[in-house]
Every structure is written in structure tokens, then in C-alpha cells.
Amino acid sequence: MPRKTSAATGTRPASTGKPATINDIARLAGVSKKTVSRIINNSPLVRKDTREKVEALMREVGYTPDPLARGLAFRRSFLIGMVYDNPTAQYIVDMQYGALDALRDSGYELVVHPCDTRSPGYIDGVRRFVQQQKLHGVMLVPRASEDQNLADMLAELGVRYTRILPMGVDDQDARLVVTHDRDGAAEAADYLLTLGHRDIALITGPSAYRSAVERTAGFVEALASRGGSVPKARIIEAGYTFESGVAAAEKLLAGKKRPTAIFCGNDEMAAGVYKVAMRTGLSIPRDLSVIGFDDSPLASRLWPSLTSVRRHTRDTGRIAATMLIRAGNAPMPVASVRPHLVVRDSCQPPA
Amino acid sequence: MPRKTSAATGTRPASTGKPATINDIARLAGVSKKTVSRIINNSPLVRKDTREKVEALMREVGYTPDPLARGLAFRRSFLIGMVYDNPTAQYIVDMQYGALDALRDSGYELVVHPCDTRSPGYIDGVRRFVQQQKLHGVMLVPRASEDQNLADMLAELGVRYTRILPMGVDDQDARLVVTHDRDGAAEAADYLLTLGHRDIALITGPSAYRSAVERTAGFVEALASRGGSVPKARIIEAGYTFESGVAAAEKLLAGKKRPTAIFCGNDEMAAGVYKVAMRTGLSIPRDLSVIGFDDSPLASRLWPSLTSVRRHTRDTGRIAATMLIRAGNAPMPVASVRPHLVVRDSCQPPA
DNA sequence: CTGAAAGCGCTTACAG
DNA sequence: CTGAAAGCGCTTACAG
Numbered sequence: 001m002p003r004k005t006s007a008a009t010g011t012r013p014a015s016t017g018k019p020a021t022i023n024d025i026a027r028l029a030g031v032s033k034k035t036v037s038r039i040i041n042n043s044p045l046v047r048k049d050t051r052e053k054v055e056a057l058m059r060e061v062g063y064t065p066d067p068l069a070r071g072l073a074f075r076r077s078f079l080i081g082m083v084y085d086n087p088t089a090q091y092i093v094d095m096q097y098g099a100l101d102a103l104r105d106s107g108y109e110l111v112v113h114p115c116d117t118r119s120p121g122y123i124d125g126v127r128r129f130v131q132q133q134k135l136h137g138v139m140l141v142p143r144a145s146e147d148q149n150l151a152d153m154l155a156e157l158g159v160r161y162t163r164i165l166p167m168g169v170d171d172q173d174a175r176l177v178v179t180h181d182r183d184g185a186a187e188a189a190d191y192l193l194t195l196g197h198r199d200i201a202l203i204t205g206p207s208a209y210r211s212a213v214e215r216t217a218g219f220v221e222a223l224a225s226r227g228g229s230v231p232k233a234r235i236i237e238a239g240y241t242f243e244s245g246v247a248a249a250e251k252l253l254a255g256k257k258r259p260t261a262i263f264c265g266n267d268e269m270a271a272g273v274y275k276v277a278m279r280t281g282l283s284i285p286r287d288l289s290v291i292g293f294d295d296s297p298l299a300s301r302l303w304p305s306l307t308s309v310r311r312h313t314r315d316t317g318r319i320a321a322t323m324l325i326r327a328g329n330a331p332m333p334v335a336s337v338r339p340h341l342v343v344r345d346s347c348q349p350p351a
Numbered sequence: 352m353p354r355k356t357s358a359a360t361g362t363r364p365a366s367t368g369k370p371a372t373i374n375d376i377a378r379l380a381g382v383s384k385k386t387v388s389r390i391i392n393n394s395p396l397v398r399k400d401t402r403e404k405v406e407a408l409m410r411e412v413g414y415t416p417d418p419l420a421r422g423l424a425f426r427r428s429f430l431i432g433m434v435y436d437n438p439t440a441q442y443i444v445d446m447q448y449g450a451l452d453a454l455r456d457s458g459y460e461l462v463v464h465p466c467d468t469r470s471p472g473y474i475d476g477v478r479r480f481v482q483q484q485k486l487h488g489v490m491l492v493p494r495a496s497e498d499q500n501l502a503d504m505l506a507e508l509g510v511r512y513t514r515i516l517p518m519g520v521d522d523q524d525a526r527l528v529v530t531h532d533r534d535g536a537a538e539a540a541d542y543l544l545t546l547g548h549r550d551i552a553l554i555t556g557p558s559a560y561r562s563a564v565e566r567t568a569g570f571v572e573a574l575a576s577r578g579g580s581v582p583k584a585r586i587i588e589a590g591y592t593f594e595s596g597v598a599a600a601e602k603l604l605a606g607k608k609r610p611t612a613i614f615c616g617n618d619e620m621a622a623g624v625y626k627v628a629m630r631t632g633l634s635i636p637r638d639l640s641v642i643g644f645d646d647s648p649l650a651s652r653l654w655p656s657l658t659s660v661r662r663h664t665r666d667t668g669r670i671a672a673t674m675l676i677r678a679g680n681a682p683m684p685v686a687s688v689r690p691h692l693v694v695r696d697s698c699q700p701p702a
Numbered sequence: 703c704t705g706a707a708a709g710c711g712c713t714t715a716c717a718g
Numbered sequence: 719c720t721g722a723a724a725g726c727g728c729t730t731a732c733a734g
Contacts, residue, residue: 019482021726021727021728022727022728023727023728031704031705032704032705032706033705033727033728033729034704034705034706034729035703035704035705037728037729038703038704040728041729044703045703045704046703046704047703047704050703050704064479064483065727065728066423066483066485066726066727066728067483067484068419068422068423068428068485068726068727068728069423069710069726069727069728069729070727070728070729071419071710071728072417072419072420072423072710072711072712072726072727072728072729073709073710073727073728073729073730074710074728074729074730075710075729077419079460079462089440089441089443089444089445089648090440090441092440092444093440093443093444094440096463096465097465100463100465109430109462109480109484110462110463111430111460111461111462112447112451112461112463114447114448114451128415129460131370132415132417132418133418133460134417134419242648242651242652268652271652274654275652275654278654279654297440297593297649298648298649298652300593301593301619301622301626301649301652301653302652302653303625303626303629303630372710372711372712373711373712374711374712382720382721383720383721383722384711384712384713384721385713385720385721385722386719386720386721388712388713389719389720391712392713396719396720397719397720398719398720401719401720416711416712417710417711417712419710419711419712420710420711420712420713420726421711421712421713422712422726423710423711423712423713423726423727423728424711424712424713424714424725424726425712425713425714425726426713426726
């Protein structure tokens with residue numbers, strides 16, 4: 001049987017199906033495996049021509065180092081964990097896509113780890129995950145990212161992690177991605193004021209969620225800074241769910257003294273407002289203006305399409321993952337992402 | 352400084368923070384590391400009392416074998432890859448949750464790998480992913496699962512994989528999970544016939560998707576088996592997207608000879624029908640009955656809530672992952688999941 | 703700038 | 719049923 005030989009050198013054994021190892025490269029290049037290792041790890045202690053020769057060979061052979069072997073020797077895998085406790089599918093998927101954008105061709109892979117922050121043993125579950133897999137880094141996504149105990153556990157383990165948070169927080173061990181939810185809510189407030197609304201109601205997420213607190217504060221403060229205000233009775237705390245949005249809207253729209261606009265902490269609850277308005281015979285936006293938060297696909301599926309605050313989730317995920325795999329412990333301790341309002345058809349000046 | 356000693360033996364060194372290794376266990380148990388290895392791998396070649404003694408010790412110490420080291424020795428990691436090319440967030444997330452249900456406490460982890468089946472190099476991308484990570488197994492999710500070339504590549508690599516498919520297919524190398532989309536569509540047809548509809552239209556997904564073909568066939572055949580039929584002009588091929596649903600609905604609802612009911616290949620397109628109906632002043636379900644497919648969250652967010660076919664995606668993911676990690680190449684080559692109709696408020700008898 | 707030795711924590715192949 | 723030796727494909731620590 002004729003052996004296929006490398007067109008370039010003639011010395012490389014026929015492609016046997018078995019991937020090349022560091023030993024193959026070292027032998028073929030006539031250097032020690034340690035030199036190959038230095039090249040793999042971008043050590044400066046390699047002569048330029050040696051490096052170029054070996055790199056060319058690695059490309060020709062299609063060599064990539066075995067992450068399992070590297071991981072064993074490094075005592076650390078090439079896996080990035082994404083830890084989250086969030087029911088919104090689009091948000092999670094966008095975050096994953098973003099992370100994968102950053103990880104593509106980096107040699108790192110993304111391992112997903114949803115958890116339930118309300119269950120007592122969840123921190124231990126994350127610890128086992130991180131420790132056993134010897135993760136290279138962990139992305140903490142809201143609301144899991146808000147749990148200081150989780151972050152403390154990770155810091156104690158000495159594993160690097162990023163926290164994606166609606167606002168700044170004091171954490172020396174973390175790399176932070178701040179999403180500035182306040183700004184998005186403020187923009188919504190400005191928009192409604194500009195349209196002429198004065199009687200505005202809020203349906204907020206649970207006050208145990210920082211995102212809910214931030215969005216509410218951002219909205220109320222922006223209103224106040226322009227002379228507006230929201231009476232307490234016009235603020236209803238709901239649960240970020242469709243059903244809770246329905247319940248809140250029923251309260252707000254029951255009497256004859258209805259608000260002319262409602263700002264919702266997310267799109268799900270805004271959809272709940274739509275449902276109640278439809279049932280009640282109220283026309284959006286003629287009788288009632290509505291704004292959501294998330295700019296989920298739902299926003300454009302509703303009729304009329306929903307004005308909402310876009311969060312740039314994919315960018316957020318990309319930045320968070322990049323901070324984890326970037327070489328060195330260099331700067332970039334805090335990154336920022338800012339939301340912005342996407343205007344659609346759910347608002348108009350009050351009657 | 353007082354050393355903490357094991358209450359049980361007094362011989363175990365204080366927990367130093369460093370996880371125990373197979374050598375620690377062997378030494379402490381007074382057996383060879385090979386015996387510990389046999390126990391880890393459930394070999395029958397271990398005396399019962401030896402096994403129990405060692406297992407108790409492992410539990411006490413909190414020992415879990417290092418997947419990196421095992422992977423290196425096995426030449427195979429403990430990672431399951433999920434390969435998909437699907438834009439629907441909820442579907443992907445449900446599939447992931449299902450897979451994670453199966454993987455929980457199994458020692459395996461889930462690595463996600465979205466891809467673009469229309470890009471030319473995507474199969475090579477999956478190959479590199481599978482080969483470099485030495486994946487233990489791969490889950491192929493629609494529509495990537497429909498690509499025979501992808502499956503062939505995996506078979507050639509000798510890696511085990513599951514294909515989740517709308518219908519049966521001939522693939523000796525795969526473990527199959529058949530979702531029987533036909534049955535769900537047939538149930539929708541029966542329901543509309545029972546309500547009294549005779550002039551029914553279809554908005555289908557792209558005919559290049561097996562799911563679209565199956566759903567259409569299932570619907571049309573069920574109609575035919577009860578004496579009904581759908582004229583060609585009443586079947587519009589769309590793209591599974593909201594926008595394409597809008598365009599299709601505009602055609603169907605333009606003239607005065609409107610159908611009394613529309614069956615859509617997914618919920619996204621059904622939302623498009625809603626939009627056009629709203630805009631046109633048609634009332635659902637009074638003037639028009641609508642059925643979707645997916646039973647996505649969108650279905651209950653729309654008003655009136657959408658009758659739709661539920662797919663049991665999480666179960667599907669759980670079964671597919673289970674087939675991958677189940678020991679041995681035992682039976683269970685094909686599993687089945689069946690959809691069913693969830694009746695809500697979007698249908699009623701025709702006027 | 704380069705390399706030979708030892709080791710990461712497991713398993714395979716072989717011997718008993 | 720049990721174990722000593724060699725090896726998986728890399729890196730660290732040390733020497734030159």
C-alpha cells in the first residue's frame with residue numbers, strides 16, 4: 001500500500017487519523033518538546049526563526065494541543081462556566097451567543113450551568129461544578145451575579161469570575177460588567193414626559209432584584225429631575241412574570257382614574273398589560289401608552305408593537321467572556337454596557 | 352496549630368484544601384490505586400467488602416476523580432456537545448435544560464455549540480470541536496440533525512451521537528429521538544374539523560425543513576382521512592419567522608374569500624397572523640381561528656391566547672442526553688416523543 | 703534561548 | 719480478585 005507522504009517534507013508519516021502530539025511536532029521540527037510547549041504558550045523565550053519554523057509545521061500538520069493534557073498539567077481546564085438563574089430564554093441564549101463570540105477559536109469552550117438561587121444547596125452545587133471541572137473562569141449572570149455569597153465562595157476558591165450587574169458594586173476579586181439599567185429606565189421616563197404624560201404608573205420587578213430596584217430608581221429620578229413624580233399608589237411591585245403583569249394591570253386599570261402611561265420592568269409584564277387592556281377594551285396607545293424593558297422578540301410580536309429598552313445582551317456576554325480569557329490580570333476591571341430605548345408603536349401623547 | 356484529624360480513622364491528613372487524589376484514597380484504604388480505579392469504573396472484578404470499604408472512604412473524604420486525568424487516560428473527555436442551528440430561544444433553552452436533567456450528578460457536563468448550517472465550513476467546525484475536545488458524545492438538534500453529511504462525519508470519527516428528528520430515518524450509527532411532528536399536526540386538523548371548519552389554510556415552514564414537511568403532511572393527511580382537503584392556493588410556504596407569517600397572512604386574508612381557520616407551522620408565524628388580523632379588524636377567533644405549533648411562551652402571551660401544539664422539548668433533550676451517557680451500546684436505538692394539542696382561546700366554530 | 707527529568711491523576715496491558 | 723509498570727500529552731522546576 002502506497003504511503004501518502006507530505007508534499008513539503010516527505011518525512012512526516014502518513015496521516016494515520018490519529019492527531020499529532022507535541023512529540024511529533026518536536027521530532028519533526030528537530031527541537032525539544034519543551035520548545036514546542038513554549039511556542040504553544042506564547043513564551044518570549046524562543047528565537048524568532050525557531051518559532052516561525054515550528055508554527056509553520058504545526059499549521060501544516062494541523063496540530064492543536066490536547067486541552068485534556070494541558071488541563072491536567074496546568075491543573076486548570078479550558079472551560080468557561082456560565083452560571084445563571086434566569087427564566088427568560090432569549091436573555092440566556094443571547095448571553096451564550098455573546099460568550100461564544102468571544103470564545104470562538106480561542107481554545108476555550110462554554111459549559112452551561114443553570115441553578116436555582118432559592119434552593120439552599122445551590123452554592124455548593126456551583127462549587128462542585130467549578131472545582132471538579134477545574135474551570136478556567138466563571139461568568140455570573142443576573143440574578144445569580146447579585147449573590148455576594150456566591151462571589152465570595154468563588155473568590156475563596158481562587159477562581160476568576162465576572163459578574164454582570166445592573167449597577168456598580170464593591171468586589172475586588174471580580175471583573176465587573178455593569179449594565180446601567182438606570183439609564184435605560186431614565187430614557188423611558190424622558191420619552192413619556194416629552195410625549196406629555198403626567199399621570200404615569202410603574203409595574204416593577206421584585207424589589208429583591210437589583211435590576212428591578214435600579215430600573216425603578218432610574219425612572220423615578222429622571223421624572224423628578226424634570227419636575228414629575230409618581231405617587232406610591234401608582235407603583236406596583238410584581239414578579240417579572242406575565243401573570244404578575246396581568247394582576248398588576250388589573251389593579252391599575254380598574255377604576256376610572258386610570259394612568260395615561262405605564263412603564264413596566266420587563267416585556268413579559270408589559271404583555272400582561274396588553275392582555276388586560278385588550279380585555280377591557282382599552283386601545284394601546286390611544287387610551288394607554290406602554291413601555292417595556294428587554295426588547296425581547298415579544299416586543300415586536302405584540303400588537304401594537306411595544307416600545308422597549310434594549311439591553312445589548314449579546315455584547316454583554318461577549319465582554320464578560322473576553323475579560324475571563326484575556327491574558328494576564330491586566331486592567332479592565334470594570335466594563336460598561338448601556339441600554340437604550342427602542343421606540344415602536346405603543347406610545348403616543350395622552351388624550 | 353492543632354491538626355484536625357478524621358474522626359473515623361485519625362490517619363487522614365487535615366483537609367488541606369487540595370482535593371484528594373486516587374493515590375490518597377489508595378494509601379488510606381490500603382489497596383492499590385488500580386483497585387480504586389476499578390471501583391471508580393464499576394468493574395465487577397472487586398471483592399464486595401473491598402468495594403464498600405473504599406466507597407465509604409471516598410464519600411468521607413469527598414473524593415471525585417479528576418475528569419481531566421480520566422479524560423487524558425481514556426482519550427475521551429466527559430463532555431457532551433450540543434450542536435444546533437435554531438433561532439428559537441425557548442426551544443434551545445428547553446433542550447439544554449432537558450440535557451442537563453439527564454447529566455446532573457453523572458460527571459458529564461454540557462458544552463454548547465451553535466452553528467450555521469448554511470455556511471460552507473460548518474461541518475469542519477463541528478469536526479474540530481468534537482475532535483479537539485474529545486467529546487464523549489454529541490446531541491444533534493434540528494435542523495442540524497437533518498444534515499446527513501454532518502451525521503456521516505460523526506460516524507466516520509467514531510463518536511457517538513443522537514439525532515433528534517421529526518420523523519424516522521435510516522442511520523445505523525445514530526441513536527434516534529423521533530418527535531413525530533406529524534401526529535401533532537394531525538391532532539390540530541382533527542380539532543378544526545370537529546369545530547366545523549371546512550375552508551382551512553396552511554402557513555408552512557420552509558420545505559427544506561423536515562419539520563415543515565412533516566407537519567404539513569400530517570395535517571393534510573389527517574384532513575383527507577376525514578374527507579377534507581386543502582386546495583393548493585390555501586397552502587403558503589413561509590420561513591418560520593414572524594415577518595414571513597405576516598406576509599403569508601396578508602395574502603390569505605386579502606380577498607373576501609377568506610379561510611375560516613389557519614394552521615401555522617409554528618407560533619412565530621401564528622403571531623404574524625394575529626398582527627394582520629388585528630390590523631385588518633378581523634377578530635380572533637370570531638372571524639378567524641388560528642392554531643400554532645411549539646406552544647412557546649408567546650402562545651399564552653398573545654391575546655386571545657393561542658391554541659398550539661406542545662412539543663415536550665425538555666423531555667426530548669433529557670432522552671437524547673440519556674442515550675449518550677447510558678453505559679454500553681445496549682438497545683434503545685430509537686426513542687419517541689409525541690406532541691399534543693394545547694387548546695386555548697384562538698379557535699371556535701366558523702360563523 | 704534551549705533541553706532532560708519528573709510529574710499532573712488517571713487508565714491500559716500485562717502478570718499473578 | 720489484586721497490583722507494579724508504563725503511558726496518555728502536556729507543563730513545571732531546574733539546569734545550562
